[in-house]
Amino acid sequence: MMEDCLSKKIEISVSEAEKRTGRNAMNMQETYTAYLIETRAVESQTEGQCSPPDSLWRRYSEFELLRNYLLVNYPHIVVPPLPEKRAEFVWHKLSADNMDPDFVERRRIGLENFLIRVASHPIICQDKIFYSFLTQEGGWKEMVNETGFQLKADSRLKALNATFRVKSPDKRFTDLKHYSDELQSVISHLLRVRARVADRLYGVYKVHGNYGRVFSEWSAIEKEMGDGLQSAGHHMDVYAASIDDILEEEEHYADQLKEYLFYAEALRAVCRKHELMQYDLEMAAQDLTSKKQQCEELATGTVRTFSLKGMTSKLFGQETPEQREGKIKVLEEQIHEGEEQLKSKNTEGREFVESAWADIERFKEQKNRDLKEALINYAVMQISMCKKGIQVWTNAKECFSKM
Amino acid sequence: MSTGGSGLGTPRALPSSGPRALRDMPHPLAPSSSEEGPAELTPSPDLLLPRSFAEKDLSLPNGTPVDTSSPASSSSSLLNRLQLDDDFDGETRDLFVTVDDPKKHICTMETYITYRVTTKTTRAEFDLPEYSVRRRYQDFDWLRNKLEESQPTHLIPPLPEKFVMKGVVDRFSEEFVETRRKALDKFLKRISDHPVLSFNEHFSVFLTAKDLNAYKRQGMALLSKMGESVKYVTGGYKLRSRPLEFAAVGEYLETFALKLGTIDRIAQRIIKEELEYLVELREYGPVYSTWGGLEVELAEPLEGVSACIGNCCTALEELSDDMTEDFLPVLREYILYSESMKNVLKKRDQVQAEYEAKLETIALKKEERPKVPADVEKCQDRVECFNADLKADMERWQNSKRQDFRQLLMGMADKNIQYYEKCLTAWESIIPLLQDKPETK
Numbered sequence: 001m002m003e004d005c006l007s008k009k010i011e012i013s014v015s016e017a018e019k020r021t022g023r024n025a026m027n028m029q030e031t032y033t034a035y036l037i038e039t040r041a042v043e044s045q046t047e048g049q050c051s052p053p054d055s056l057w058r059r060y061s062e063f064e065l066l067r068n069y070l071l072v073n074y075p076h077i078v079v080p081p082l083p084e085k086r087a088e089f090v091w092h093k094l095s096a097d098n099m100d101p102d103f104v105e106r107r108r109i110g111l112e113n114f115l116i117r118v119a120s121h122p123i124i125c126q127d128k129i130f131y132s133f134l135t136q137e138g139g140w141k142e143m144v145n146e147t148g149f150q151l152k153a154d155s156r157l158k159a160l161n162a163t164f165r166v167k168s169p170d171k172r173f174t175d176l177k178h179y180s181d182e183l184q185s186v187i188s189h190l191l192r193v194r195a196r197v198a199d200r201l202y203g204v205y206k207v208h209g210n211y212g213r214v215f216s217e218w219s220a221i222e223k224e225m226g227d228g229l230q231s232a233g234h235h236m237d238v239y240a241a242s243i244d245d246i247l248e249e250e251e252h253y254a255d256q257l258k259e260y261l262f263y264a265e266a267l268r269a270v271c272r273k274h275e276l277m278q279y280d281l282e283m284a285a286q287d288l289t290s291k292k293q294q295c296e297e298l299a300t301g302t303v304r305t306f307s308l309k310g311m312t313s314k315l316f317g318q319e320t321p322e323q324r325e326g327k328i329k330v331l332e333e334q335i336h337e338g339e340e341q342l343k344s345k346n347t348e349g350r351e352f353v354e355s356a357w358a359d360i361e362r363f364k365e366q367k368n369r370d371l372k373e374a375l376i377n378y379a380v381m382q383i384s385m386c387k388k389g390i391q392v393w394t395n396a397k398e399c400f401s402k403m
Numbered sequence: 404m405s406t407g408g409s410g411l412g413t414p415r416a417l418p419s420s421g422p423r424a425l426r427d428m429p430h431p432l433a434p435s436s437s438e439e440g441p442a443e444l445t446p447s448p449d450l451l452l453p454r455s456f457a458e459k460d461l462s463l464p465n466g467t468p469v470d471t472s473s474p475a476s477s478s479s480s481l482l483n484r485l486q487l488d489d490d491f492d493g494e495t496r497d498l499f500v501t502v503d504d505p506k507k508h509i510c511t512m513e514t515y516i517t518y519r520v521t522t523k524t525t526r527a528e529f530d531l532p533e534y535s536v537r538r539r540y541q542d543f544d545w546l547r548n549k550l551e552e553s554q555p556t557h558l559i560p561p562l563p564e565k566f567v568m569k570g571v572v573d574r575f576s577e578e579f580v581e582t583r584r585k586a587l588d589k590f591l592k593r594i595s596d597h598p599v600l601s602f603n604e605h606f607s608v609f610l611t612a613k614d615l616n617a618y619k620r621q622g623m624a625l626l627s628k629m630g631e632s633v634k635y636v637t638g639g640y641k642l643r644s645r646p647l648e649f650a651a652v653g654e655y656l657e658t659f660a661l662k663l664g665t666i667d668r669i670a671q672r673i674i675k676e677e678l679e680y681l682v683e684l685r686e687y688g689p690v691y692s693t694w695g696g697l698e699v700e701l702a703e704p705l706e707g708v709s710a711c712i713g714n715c716c717t718a719l720e721e722l723s724d725d726m727t728e729d730f731l732p733v734l735r736e737y738i739l740y741s742e743s744m745k746n747v748l749k750k751r752d753q754v755q756a757e758y759e760a761k762l763e764t765i766a767l768k769k770e771e772r773p774k775v776p777a778d779v780e781k782c783q784d785r786v787e788c789f790n791a792d793l794k795a796d797m798e799r800w801q802n803s804k805r806q807d808f809r810q811l812l813m814g815m816a817d818k819n820i821q822y823y824e825k826c827l828t829a830w831e832s833i834i835p836l837l838q839d840k841p842e843t844k
Contacts, residue, residue, distance in 0.1 A: 179697060186694045193687045200680035207676055210669045218662040221655055225805055232812065368700045375704050376837045379711075379830050386827035390820050397816035403809040 006126070007119035011040045011053075012134065014112035017104045018057075033104055034059045035111055039134050056137035060085065063111060065144055066133050072149040074124050075273035076356035078363040080117035081262030083110025089191035089254060106255060113259070123359070159272050162279035169278060170353065176360065177271035184264035187257055194254060198247050209240030228403035235396040242392065246385050253381065256374040260367065267363070270356050277352055281345045288338040295331040298324055498595040499523045500610065502588035505580045506537070515539050516580055518587060522610045528602070534611045540565070542615055543587055549605035550594070551746075556792035557600060558747050558800060560593035561739030562586070563732075582732055589736060597799070599792075643759055645752065646790065652797060653748055660741040667734045670726060677723040681716060688712030707833040718825035725818045733811045737804065744800065751789050758782040 016036035024030045040053040063082055070079045087103050115134070119125045129147065132140050215233030219226040504519040522534040543562055550559045563586035573579060594600045612618050688709045695705030761779045 182697050183694075186690060186697065190687075190690045190694065193683060193690055197680070197683045197687050200676060200683050203676040204673065204680050207669060207673050210672075211666070214662055214665045214669065218659075218666075221658045221662075225808065228809075368698075371701055372704055372837055375708060376834065379708070379834055379837060382830040383827060383834075386823045386830065389823035390827065393816045393819040393823065397813050397820065400809055400812040400816055403805060403812070 005120050005122060006131070007116060009042055010119070010134075011038075011042055012112070012115045012119055013038050013053075014108050014115065015055075017108045019099065019104075020059075031099070032059050032061075033099070033107075035108060037115065037134060054135060056135070058133070060107075060111075062133070062141070063114065065141065066130065067114075068153075069129055069144050069147065069149050070118070070124055070127065071269060072153050073127070073147075076270060076352050077121070077124055077359050078263065078266045078270055079124070080114055080121070081259060081266055082114055083107050083255070084258060084262070089188070089195050089258070090251075106251070110255065110259070122362075154273070154276055159276055162275045163272070165282075166275055166279050167282055170274065172357070173271050173274045173353075177268060177275075180264040180267040180271065183267075184261060187261040187264065191254060191257055191261065194250075194257075198250060202243055202247060205240050205243035207240075208236050212237035212240065225403040228399045228401075232396045232399035235392050235399065239389075239392045239396075242388055246381070246388075249381055250378075253374060253378045256370070256377075260371065263363070263367070267360070270360065274352065274356060277345075277349050281342070281349055284338060284342045284345055288335060288342055291331055291335050291338060295328055295335060298328050298331070496596065497525045498601055500588075500591040500595045502584055502591060505584050507575060514575070515541075516575065516583075518584055520591065520610060528607060529611065531611075536611065536613070536615075538609070538615070540583070540587075542609065543590065545615075545619060546605060546609045547590075550600060550603060553603060553605060554600060555750055556747070556789045557597075558793070558796040559600070559743055560590050561736060561743050562590055563735070564739070578728075582728065586732055586736060593803075645755065648794070649748060649751065649790075653745070656741045656745055656748075660738055663734055663738050663741070667731065667738065670730055670734065674723050674726055674731075677719060677726075681719050681723070684712060684716050684719065688716065704833075704837045707836040711829045711833050714829035715826045718822050718829075722818055722822040726815070729818075730811065730815055733807060737807070740800070740804075744797070747793060747796075751786075751793055754782075754789050755786045758786045 014035045015038050018034050018036070019031065020034050021029060021031050034057045036055055036057055038053040038055045060082075067079060067082055070077070083106070087100075118130060124130065129140075129144055132143060136143075212233045215229045215236065219229035219233065222229060499522070501521050502518045503521070505516050506518075508515050508517060517537040517539045520534075520536050520538050522529075524532060540562075544565065547559060547562050550557075563583050594603075594606055600606065608618050609615065688711075691705045691709035691712065695702045695709065698705060758779070761782050765776065765779055
């Protein structure tokens with residue numbers, strides 16, 4: 001399956017970010033960041049001749065449009081999330097400014113990751129609109145809008161309705177929805193605490209930097225102890241400075257977790273779609289049942305339940321048999337139609353469940369793999385931090401021992 | 404311990420600051436004894452050799468070798484002693500004092516803590532080889548005051564702060580009592596290692612007396628007289644020739660105390676930051692655990708990370724506890740030490756001022772009386788004794804300071820290394836857990 005992926009055929013990278021100024025729809029001046037997408041056919045490389053990559057510029061809002069399009073057109077797919085629009089869960093040293101170079105750089109990596117994820121997905125990688133997003137700079141927006149995908153989007157209200165009114169939800173999907181809610185809350189909690197942990201750790205290291213200065217000042221009045229103090233002070237400076245790199249690296253780990261925080265939302269979208277379909281199905285079934293009932297009532301002349309129709313017939317007298325015949329006929333036609341509809345909805349639903357579940361299984365595998373790797377990287381980072389700490393303190397100890 | 408045999412007599416004679424101190428006040432080296440002093444002591448060959456003579460002013464008028472008062476002065480050990488001179492620990496110890504076993508006493512009037520003071524010694528001045536008494540802070544305070552009065556030319560080690568901010572510190576908390584016990588222990592150890600102070604009469608009473616209060620009352624009357632002799636208030640008098648070394652020490656102490664104060668603040672701040680870090684870390688670990696509860700395949704790795712962070716928490720807590728208990732008290736002791744040192748320097752200046760004032764007076768009357776009067780000579784002797792005592796003590800102090808700080812800072816580095824090693828082990832141990840499961844597909 002993976003062999004057919006677009007990612008096997010072309011190499012995708014977001015290689016540059018550029019600040020731009022332009023006019024928006026309201027003809028107001030705005031500043032935004034554009035990202036350079038480079039694509040290169042893999043085959044041309046294997047042939048040895050390295051052709052220059054095709055490249056085009058896209059801005060974040062276009063990525064958003066692409067993703068919305070994918071969401072609507074592939075409701076059974078856990079669509080890869082975009083990196084955050086605004087910096088969240090950052091520790092105080094990092095700027096939350098959208099134009100901050102560090103933030104732009106991290107977003108560049110995130111956008112590249114998004115494109116690679118889509119291109120590696122067995123189904124959505126084949127999408128034409130996605131392909132043109134990568135290869136066709138002008139007219140792409142118009143092309144997306146022509147697909148009329150927005151019309152297919154489900155209204156929020158309807159979705160909300162579905163959530164509360166579905167009678168017999170699929171347990172697998174309710175469990176999954178529950179899981180994505182929990183996942184989202186646990187990861188956001190984790191990210192929040194991690195940012196605070198980073199803040200505090202930063203404090204611990206930086207305060208040690210003060211030793212650097214005071215040791216050096218103190219060394220000036222000491223004779224035998226002077227040299228040792230002076231050089232130990234230098235090691236304290238090194239120690240304090242080492243935290244910057246450590247935390248910068250850790251930010252990458254936070255970004256990996258953030259991707260899964262947003263994946264939780266994508267997972268929920270699939271569940272919501274399922275609910276909606278289930279709701280539609282149930283509504284259709286209900287409609288059919290009531291029509292069948294009406295038909296039976298007309299045919300037998302009995303009114304089983306109290307209804308307005310029953311009331312009017314009592315008040316204004318019975319219809320003629322011809323009228324009744326006609327009504328029954330119409331109803332029978334509707335029932336037939338409804339049955340067909342129900343059948344197709346059932347098939348559709350089954351297909352949805354089948355394909356959605358397949359993608360969810362794929363997603364779970366990907367998630368387990370990714371997160372394990374992220375955790376290993378995190379542990380490796382901690383190990384390297386510990387080793388650095390041991391190194392610096394061992395050096396300092398040697399200086400102290402010479403005092 | 405070489406207090407046996409012929410050595411026995413010498414130590415008794417040397418530390419005149421011992422039992423005789425009271426009568427010889429204000430200072431054992433007071434000129435009154437200067438005539439007989441050298442005559443009495445010169446026969447002992449030890450006296451010419453000790454390091455204080457080599458390094459210091461040889462023209463000490465009375466020649467009483469303050470610094471050599473280590474009782475281990477049998478001639479055979481002389482060579483050894485000279486070789487060990489640089490090594491602080493090389494001095495023979497024959498008096499071991501420990502402070503332990505704090506006990507809380509609740510009376511109607513007050514609540515206080517007493518500490519057990521245990522003494523083990525081979526010194527002949529003590530009737531028994533071992534003593535054990537209970538003392539409270541007040542008694543330590545009394546001892547220190549007595550030492551300051553009776554040995555005005557010496558640097559008396561500091562006591563831990565007397566006053567604690569009520570409400571901020573719980574005086575009866577285990578941590579406070581333990582920190583204080585350590586400081587009191589250090590105080591007595593410093594005295595018992597001191598070649599002069601350890602022979603002080605008040606000190607031995609403090610170590611041995613069953614009823615210290617009775618002795619305190621008895622001493623009151625005697626001592627009220629001698630206190631005066633030290634009180635030369637030389638307000639505003641500018642010394643004409645304050646020895647350079649003392650001026651330098653004064654300046655040094657200013658900076659030293661300032662820097663220690665800064666280090667103290669930094670250390671406290673670090674501990675505070677570490678504790679805040681610990682609070683966050685304690686919340687951080689369990690989140691991984693919660694997450695693990697949601698997962699199937701990731702459950703074990705996430706639990707592993709959680710446990711690992713838990714281990715790091717424990718290590719961090721140990722680190723900050725160690726720093727609070729071991730690092731801060733030593734800094735404080737030295738800040739107080741520099742205060743004691745400043746006080747002795749002040750006293751020294753006063754004694755010199757008195758001498759200079761007297762010199763001036765006779766300079767005016769020189770025509771009438773060509774001979775320098777005895778009391779001025781006495782005064783000069785006193786200045787010189789003071790200088791010698793103080794110089795020796797300062798040297799001792801510099802040595803022990805260097806050693807203490809080397810130990811302290813190496814300890815700090817060690818604690819940090821240990822902390823990182825514990826965290827390292829924790830993180831390394833979870834790597835296999837994360838890699839273990841073969842990847843599906």
